[in-house]
Amino acid sequence: MDILIASTKIAVVLAAMLTSVVFLVLVERRMSAFIQNRIGPNRVGPYGLLQSVADVVKLLMKEDIVPAKANKPLHDLAPIISIAVAMTTFAVIPFGNAIELFGTTIKLQIADVNIGILYILAITSLGVYGLTLAGWSSNNKYSLLGGLRSSAQMISYELSMGLAIIGVILMAGTLRLDVIVEKQTEYLLGWLPAWNIFLQPVAFITFFIAAFAETNRLPFDLPEAEPELVGGFHTEYTGLKFGLFFLAEYMNMITASAIVVTLFLGGWHLPYADMLGLSGFALSILQVLTFCGKIVLVLLFFIAIRWTLPRFRYDQLMSLGWKVMLPLTLANALVTALILLAF
Amino acid sequence: MLDNYIPIFLMIAVGVLFGIIMVKLNEWLGPKRPSEEKLTTYESGMEPVRTARERFSVKFYLVAVLFILFDIEVVFLYPWAVSFKSLGWLGFVTMTVFVVILFLGFVYVWRKGALEWD
Numbered sequence: 001m002d003i004l005i006a007s008t009k010i011a012v013v014l015a016a017m018l019t020s021v022v023f024l025v026l027v028e029r030r031m032s033a034f035i036q037n038r039i040g041p042n043r044v045g046p047y048g049l050l051q052s053v054a055d056v057v058k059l060l061m062k063e064d065i066v067p068a069k070a071n072k073p074l075h076d077l078a079p080i081i082s083i084a085v086a087m088t089t090f091a092v093i094p095f096g097n098a099i100e101l102f103g104t105t106i107k108l109q110i111a112d113v114n115i116g117i118l119y120i121l122a123i124t125s126l127g128v129y130g131l132t133l134a135g136w137s138s139n140n141k142y143s144l145l146g147g148l149r150s151s152a153q154m155i156s157y158e159l160s161m162g163l164a165i166i167g168v169i170l171m172a173g174t175l176r177l178d179v180i181v182e183k184q185t186e187y188l189l190g191w192l193p194a195w196n197i198f199l200q201p202v203a204f205i206t207f208f209i210a211a212f213a214e215t216n217r218l219p220f221d222l223p224e225a226e227p228e229l230v231g232g233f234h235t236e237y238t239g240l241k242f243g244l245f246f247l248a249e250y251m252n253m254i255t256a257s258a259i260v261v262t263l264f265l266g267g268w269h270l271p272y273a274d275m276l277g278l279s280g281f282a283l284s285i286l287q288v289l290t291f292c293g294k295i296v297l298v299l300l301f302f303i304a305i306r307w308t309l310p311r312f313r314y315d316q317l318m319s320l321g322w323k324v325m326l327p328l329t330l331a332n333a334l335v336t337a338l339i340l341l342a343f
Numbered sequence: 344m345l346d347n348y349i350p351i352f353l354m355i356a357v358g359v360l361f362g363i364i365m366v367k368l369n370e371w372l373g374p375k376r377p378s379e380e381k382l383t384t385y386e387s388g389m390e391p392v393r394t395a396r397e398r399f400s401v402k403f404y405l406v407a408v409l410f411i412l413f414d415i416e417v418v419f420l421y422p423w424a425v426s427f428k429s430l431g432w433l434g435f436v437t438m439t440v441f442v443v444i445l446f447l448g449f450v451y452v453w454r455k456g457a458l459e460w461d
Contacts, residue, residue: 006350010357063373064366068382069394080362087358091351111350118421119351140384141395148403155410162417169424235385240369244362315460318406322458326413330446333420334439337427341435 009110013090021250022052028303035307055243062239067139070236074137079237079244082130086251089123092116093258094178096268096288100280108268108288109178116177117165120259121158124214127252128154131216131233134245138236146232149222149314156321157213157220160206163329167203167336168196168263181267195266202332204264206325211256213321216249218306222314257298258291265294405457416445 026041026048033040042048066075096108113119128151135147172180186194197204213220229235234245261267268287278286312320384391423430423438452458 002346003349003353006353010350010354014354014357060369060372061374062369063376064370065377065381067384068379069384076366080359080366083362083365084355084358087361088351088354091354110354111347113347113351138384139395141386144395144399148399152403152406155414156406159410159413159417162414163420166417166420166424169421170427173425173428175421175425230385230387239373240365243369244365318460319458322409323453326449327446330442333424334442337424337435337438340428341432 005106006110009108013095013110014087017087017090017251017254018247020254021247022056023049024250024254024299025052025055027300028306031300031303032307035304056240059240059243064241065236065238067236069139071137071139074133075236076241078130078134078137079241079248081133082127082248083244083251085123085127085130086248086255089120089252089255090258092119092177093255093262094181094267095258095291096284099284107178108284112178113176115175116180117169117175121162121165124252125155125158127248130245130248134237135233138233140236142229142231142235143233146229146235149229150216150233153213153216153220153222153317153321156318157210157325160321160325160329161210161214163326163333164203164207164210165263166329166333167200170333170336170340171196171199177262177267181262181269184266185269187271193266193269193271195269196264200264200332200336202328203336204260206329206332207264208260209320209325211260212302212305213317215252215256215302217253217302219309219312220317221311222317253299253302254295257295257302260298261291261294265298267291402460409452409457412448413445416442 029051030040030042030048032038040048041051044050044054066072091110092113094107094109098105098107100106111119131150131154132147135143135145135150138144168180169175172183174180180196184193184195188194188198192198212218216222231237234242237245268291270287270290273283273286273290276283276286384395386392419441420438423434427434427438
């Protein structure tokens with residue numbers, strides 16, 4: 001029975017994520033077109049809604065070219081690692097409070113483990129392997145440089161990411177994500193929701209910046225800086241293997257937004273929702289919708305940033321990560337602990 | 344206890360399978376018309392110069408080494424962060440000493456110029 005419930009949750013979450021990627025890509029393309037005063041894709045289906053579906057079918061029918069000098073097994077393995085990592089990170093994120101269904105209470109979280117945050121850090125660092133292997137196995141100088149750059153960038157920002165989360169753990173005293181969200185449902189001074197964005201602003205900003213770097217999004221998209229490295233690590237990829245990297249990038253964006261929402265923006269908590277007098281079931285649905293709504297807002301912010309900011313230079317990127325973010329997050333962790341102990 | 348991890352293993356299996364199926368599906372559906380030119384390494388249309396299996400900047404290794412060093416520090420901070428209330432001031436002072444020692448190392452690395460990219 002448990003397995004059945006778990007499989008249902010996995011199926012629902014993965015289906016929801018794949019569908020959101022389809023629309024996210026379209027939203028990004030339409031929004032970039034709007035920002036650049038273009039029209040954007042609007043021919044396939046009403047308002048271009050089926051554009052991404054058409055793109056997937058097109059990629060599926062393309063020739064899978066593996067360069068003669070490339071390492072074929074690793075060349076095939078790299079996109080599989082990327083997509084598997086992108087699909088599994090969501091497992092520990094609570095997307096709603098417990099829900100009453102057919103007389104049983106179901107927790108809206110795929111895997112209820114007590115090391116939630118550590119799991120996320122562990123799985124996301126596996127993503128580096130996908131990019132590095134893709135870069136190395138292609139036996140192409142652009143790919144190699146792109147792969148190296150992305151791995152150096154991702155591990156650098158992983159430090160600040162891990163240290164920023166320490167502030168949140170100090171507030172909650174646990175690694176469980178459901179408890180972290182529950183702590184945020186209280187109110188400060190009687191009216192302000194106790195979201196970590198208000199309690200840990202420094203951690204929030206540094207974590208958000210690190211999330212941009214971890215997902216290789218502009219202004220941190222050095223790994224695939226087109227003018228100098230062509231496509232970066234995926235220069236030698238065609239067809240759906242390229243599509244898998246693309247899909248993984250967008251899924252990582254959704255997961256990163258979900259993590260930001262869970263850790264800092266109160267997760268599924270809708271302030272004052274319990275005063276509406278809704279039934280338990282309706283309230284749970286409302287909370288799931290709140291969670292999705294918050295993710296959408298963060299995603300729109302991600303996209304708006306991408307189309308308004310220029311790209312960093314590599315030395316600026318590394319010095320921001322090591323010389324600014326690392327000391328800042330370390331100080332934030334110690335100061336948080338000091339304040340919590342003193343009061 | 345370990346039961347909680349079954350959904351995770353299930354999800355990893357689904358992810359890996361999804362990747363394999365998609366790669367195989369593409370290989371099966373796509374055309375196969377290889378030619379010598381098509382299979383050469385892409386270098387902006389020029390004849391490829393040597394291979395990519397060459398030496399690259401040592402800076403990348405340095406970043407990796409520094410990462411391991413500081414990531415271990417982060418890992419040590421996690422258990423303390425979970426139980427720091429029961430550890431109290433003694434735990435805080437111990438951790439501060441630990442972080443300060445590592446921070447001295449960080450300052451040394453910085454002064455040595457290991458964080459500069461030219």
